[in-house]
Amino acid sequence: MTTGTVASLINLLGFITGLVLYVLLLWMVLTSRPGSNRLTLLTGILGFAWNIGAFSGYGLFNLGFTESAPLLLAAAFSALCFLPAVVVHSALRAGEKTSRAQNLLIAGLAYAMSGVATLMHFGSAITNGAVPSQFALRGVTIGFVALLIVLLLITRGQTGRGRVLWVVAMSVFAVSALHLSNHEIGQDPWWLQLAGHHASLPLALLILYQDFRFAFADIFLKRALAFILLAGLIFGIFVFGVMPILAGNPASERSIALLLAMWAVTALVFPLLSRGAEWLIDKVVLKRVDYTQLAATLSRAIERCEIPDAILDETVRTLAPALSAQSIEWSDSELKDHLNWVQQDRRSARIAVPSMDSPRYILRIRNLSGGRRLLSDDLAMLERVALLVARRIDAVRSMQERYRHDLQEQEMRKLAAEAELRALRAQINPHFLFNALTTIGYLIQTAPERALGTLMRLSGLLRGVLRSGAEFVTIGEELDLVEAYLDIERARFEGRLRVHIDIPWELRRVRIPALVIQPLVENAIKHGISECLSGGEVRITARLQQPDESSEVAAAVLISVIDTGVGVTETALARRRARGFGLSNIEQRLQHYGSGKTPLTIRSTPGTGTTVEIRVSLQAGETVNVLASTKPS
Amino acid sequence: MSGASDKLRVVIADDERPARSFLMSMLRTFDDVEIVGEAANGVEAVTLIEARRPDLALLDLQMPELDGLGVVRLLRKNRMPLVAFVTAHDEHAVRAFEVNAVDYILKPVDAARLRQTIDRVKERLEREDYHAEETERIRAAAADYEAEGGKPLLRIPVRRRDEIVLVPVNQLVSIVADGELLNLRTTDNETHTICYRLRDLAARLDSTRFVRLGRGTVVNVDMIRRIVSVPGGTFTVILTDNQEFRVSRIQSRLLREKLLRL
Numbered sequence: 001m002t003t004g005t006v007a008s009l010i011n012l013l014g015f016i017t018g019l020v021l022y023v024l025l026l027w028m029v030l031t032s033r034p035g036s037n038r039l040t041l042l043t044g045i046l047g048f049a050w051n052i053g054a055f056s057g058y059g060l061f062n063l064g065f066t067e068s069a070p071l072l073l074a075a076a077f078s079a080l081c082f083l084p085a086v087v088v089h090s091a092l093r094a095g096e097k098t099s100r101a102q103n104l105l106i107a108g109l110a111y112a113m114s115g116v117a118t119l120m121h122f123g124s125a126i127t128n129g130a131v132p133s134q135f136a137l138r139g140v141t142i143g144f145v146a147l148l149i150v151l152l153l154i155t156r157g158q159t160g161r162g163r164v165l166w167v168v169a170m171s172v173f174a175v176s177a178l179h180l181s182n183h184e185i186g187q188d189p190w191w192l193q194l195a196g197h198h199a200s201l202p203l204a205l206l207i208l209y210q211d212f213r214f215a216f217a218d219i220f221l222k223r224a225l226a227f228i229l230l231a232g233l234i235f236g237i238f239v240f241g242v243m244p245i246l247a248g249n250p251a252s253e254r255s256i257a258l259l260l261a262m263w264a265v266t267a268l269v270f271p272l273l274s275r276g277a278e279w280l281i282d283k284v285v286l287k288r289v290d291y292t293q294l295a296a297t298l299s300r301a302i303e304r305c306e307i308p309d310a311i312l313d314e315t316v317r318t319l320a321p322a323l324s325a326q327s328i329e330w331s332d333s334e335l336k337d338h339l340n341w342v343q344q345d346r347r348s349a350r351i352a353v354p355s356m357d358s359p360r361y362i363l364r365i366r367n368l369s370g371g372r373r374l375l376s377d378d379l380a381m382l383e384r385v386a387l388l389v390a391r392r393i394d395a396v397r398s399m400q401e402r403y404r405h406d407l408q409e410q411e412m413r414k415l416a417a418e419a420e421l422r423a424l425r426a427q428i429n430p431h432f433l434f435n436a437l438t439t440i441g442y443l444i445q446t447a448p449e450r451a452l453g454t455l456m457r458l459s460g461l462l463r464g465v466l467r468s469g470a471e472f473v474t475i476g477e478e479l480d481l482v483e484a485y486l487d488i489e490r491a492r493f494e495g496r497l498r499v500h501i502d503i504p505w506e507l508r509r510v511r512i513p514a515l516v517i518q519p520l521v522e523n524a525i526k527h528g529i530s531e532c533l534s535g536g537e538v539r540i541t542a543r544l545q546q547p548d549e550s551s552e553v554a555a556a557v558l559i560s561v562i563d564t565g566v567g568v569t570e571t572a573l574a575r576r577r578a579r580g581f582g583l584s585n586i587e588q589r590l591q592h593y594g595s596g597k598t599p600l601t602i603r604s605t606p607g608t609g610t611t612v613e614i615r616v617s618l619q620a621g622e623t624v625n626v627l628a629s630t631k632p633s
Numbered sequence: 634m635s636g637a638s639d640k641l642r643v644v645i646a647d648d649e650r651p652a653r654s655f656l657m658s659m660l661r662t663f664d665d666v667e668i669v670g671e672a673a674n675g676v677e678a679v680t681l682i683e684a685r686r687p688d689l690a691l692l693d694l695q696m697p698e699l700d701g702l703g704v705v706r707l708l709r710k711n712r713m714p715l716v717a718f719v720t721a722h723d724e725h726a727v728r729a730f731e732v733n734a735v736d737y738i739l740k741p742v743d744a745a746r747l748r749q750t751i752d753r754v755k756e757r758l759e760r761e762d763y764h765a766e767e768t769e770r771i772r773a774a775a776a777d778y779e780a781e782g783g784k785p786l787l788r789i790p791v792r793r794r795d796e797i798v799l800v801p802v803n804q805l806v807s808i809v810a811d812g813e814l815l816n817l818r819t820t821d822n823e824t825h826t827i828c829y830r831l832r833d834l835a836a837r838l839d840s841t842r843f844v845r846l847g848r849g850t851v852v853n854v855d856m857i858r859r860i861v862s863v864p865g866g867t868f869t870v871i872l873t874d875n876q877e878f879r880v881s882r883i884q885s886r887l888l889r890e891k892l893l894r895l
Binding site for chain 2: 430432434435437438439440442443446491493494530532572607
């Protein structure tokens with residue numbers, strides 16, 4: 001192979017690579033936030049123009065595909081001459097110390113030099129067809145070296161890699177320009193050609209690596225590396241394996257078999273190489289996190305969290321660096337359907353956490369850095385993480401739910417036990433019982449018939465109170481109990497106790513918690529009537545409270561037990577309640593059966609009497625029945 | 634014991650007629666007992682006992698307005714009979730009676746148990762000093778009972794010549810000790826005098842409504858109109874009926890804690 005052919009091939013390859021890189025850069029710039037970086041865009045355009053111009057002007061011409069085209073080449077070289085100006089402009093922009101006037105002056109100077117060089121290239125192309133204009137290139141080189149020195153001075157002390165990048169790029173351009181100004185195409189060895197003609201490649205690579213690392217690596221680097229590895233392998237095999245073997249007998253059957261074997265090996269090896277290249281890029285260039293490991297770490301971390309908020313915080317904290325996202329936020333989701341788990345646009349994504357119950361959450365990934373997009377493995381990872389988080393949230397919630405349920409059940413059991421105990425000890429309190437027995441003793445002597453009747457009432461009452469299991473009774477059933485109780489008390493107190501029950505028949509079917517009226521009646525007699533010399537009256541009434549349509553008050557039955565006894569002061573009442581006279585038990589039970597916050601109210605005036613009112617919500621099915629039956633007919 | 638008959642003279646007090654009748658019919662089966670009266674409440678019982686002067690009073694513990702213990706407290710010392718309390722069920726009372734050896738009978742009354750009480754009373758009547766001893770025992774039992782489970786006092790029974798006035802506690806303005814006696818001022822500007830210890834009475838009053846101002850004064854909190862602070866860190870309390878009381882140093886501190894803080 002001649003030097004010229006090799007150089008031409010290298011040139012062709014270089015221009016194609018340059019084209020690919022600058023197209024990539026352009027695409028990246030255009031798809032990232034619009035208008036954010038015009039200079040990078042300009043760099044891309046100029047690089048693209050140079051490469052495509054040089055490719056068609058030099059490369060194809062060298063290979064004998066096209067005629068020489070001086071104007072096209074002049075345009076390409078003009079683009080090349082403008083590149084350093086843009087680079088200088090960018091360097092000035094990034095600078096922190098320079099003033100606006102300084103910036104304008106230097107940038108203006110750079111663009112002016114490039115402009116002059118452009119004019120000279122076109123002039124030279126039109127007048128004598130000689131492109132590039134050696135004079136223009138030399139001028140540009142000297143001018144930009146001078147500018148570089150100025151820039152170095154101005155940006156001195158600036159931190160960051162930006163400066164280094166631009167300086168390196170500038171130097172390479174200088175070399176390139178020097179080379180182009182001194183030599184004719186095709187005369188130099190291939191490495192000099194490479195360094196001279198393709199100085200724009202490192203620039204593209206640097207920009208891509210710095211600004212669009214992920215995209216560059218994902219789209220270009222992985223494939224390029226895989227192919228380079230493959231090419232190297234084939235080359236190695238060919239040089240060290242095939243050539244010696246074939247040297248003896250170039251066209252034997254063995255050589256064909258060998259070639260076929262090489263072919264097969266190449267095909268088999270490529271996926272391995274490709275995976276190796278990917279791994280290398282991910283680990284070394286991108287330092288991308290191993291997702292399996294990430295999931296394991298995250299799963300361990302959220303296992304320790306006990307509330308959904310903590311789980312999400314932990315997830316966000318783990319996920320953000322792994323995705324090199326500037327921010328990941330989580331928020332409540334208002335979305336009803338979660339078919340679209342991942343919604344993604346160019347630089348942000350939303351992932352729904354598919355927990356079983358609402359509130360559901362959304363992870364918002366914003367501003368992925370380095371031009372990174374979410375690739376399919378990222379998405380797969382995110383879905384997996386979302387599932388993981390959802391499962392943990394579900395677990396935490398169900399745990400909380402179970403805990404709350406347990407607590408509630410425990411409380412209910414305690415209340416029920418208390419109620420039972422109260423039934424044994426207080427509701428049918430011994431004082432009442434023994435007084436009842438005394439009354440029966442008296443009646444045995446004077447009116448045996450009535451004694452027997454009262455005895456039966458007492459038995460019925462005891463049975464009713466001791467009946468376990470039935471948490472709910474109808475008002476009618478409870479009234480039977482109350483009547484039995486009142487019969488006995490009437491026998492005791494005789495004329496001193498007067499009773500009036502006013503409960504509509506249709507309300508007697510309403511179900512209420514057992515033993516809520518009887519204790520109230522007993523309290524009325526014990527603390528109200530029996531303390532009065534002349535006795536008094538106990539009234540038991542019930543009425544329906546219609547549901548209020550504007551508010552969310554459900555239909556309820558209001559049951560009042562009113563006595564005309566001695567009444568009670570508020571402090572005495574508080575003391576009585578604190579000592580547990582059954583009132584708090586009734587209140588708690590009513591609260592549990594969903595009768596609102598204050599299902600029991602007491603109004604009392606010393607000397608006049610006491611009114612206790614309880615509010616029992618109707619069950620859903622009952623509402624209709626009762627409402628229907630209470631409509632005026 | 635009085636008169637020719639050597640029967641035991643008994644008074645019964647119970648607000649429930651059936652219970653009263655039941656007890657009476659049982660007593661009638663005893664030959665050595667004579668029922669000299671029955672009372673349907675505490676006030677009646679006091680009058681009855683002082684008029685008839687029985688040997689034994691069977692007093693129901695729970696009666697409206699004036700209960701069994703109240704009756705005993707109100708009786709003049711020289712008219713004090715032997716007492717047995719009757720109760721259906723009162724753990725606190727029963728414990729207090731047992732500790733102080735005061736006789737009590739549980740309802741429904743058992744004839745044999747009633748017989749025991751009659752016999753014991755007869756035994757005690759033989760002795761000279763039974764009166765003083767009995768009074769002391771009952772007083773101690775009452776104190777125990779009230780300390781443990783007694784209700785706050787609602788009315789204060791006051792003797793006035795031959796009648797008994799029940800002064801509702803919420804009409805009290807002030808209670809001022811005067812030697813052995815206590816002067817009660819009411820909202821009607823009336824003054825009643827009872828023979829009682831201030832410390833005992835204060836213990837039976839609702840402590841959130843009555844506040845002690847010093848060794849000899851208790852006032853109703855609702856009747857305080859103004860509290861004027863006196864140099865030296867004490868107070869003067871002015872009541873709605875314009876009575877003025879100096880507050881002792883210790884009570885001033887308590888008053889500040891209890892009343893003068895939001």
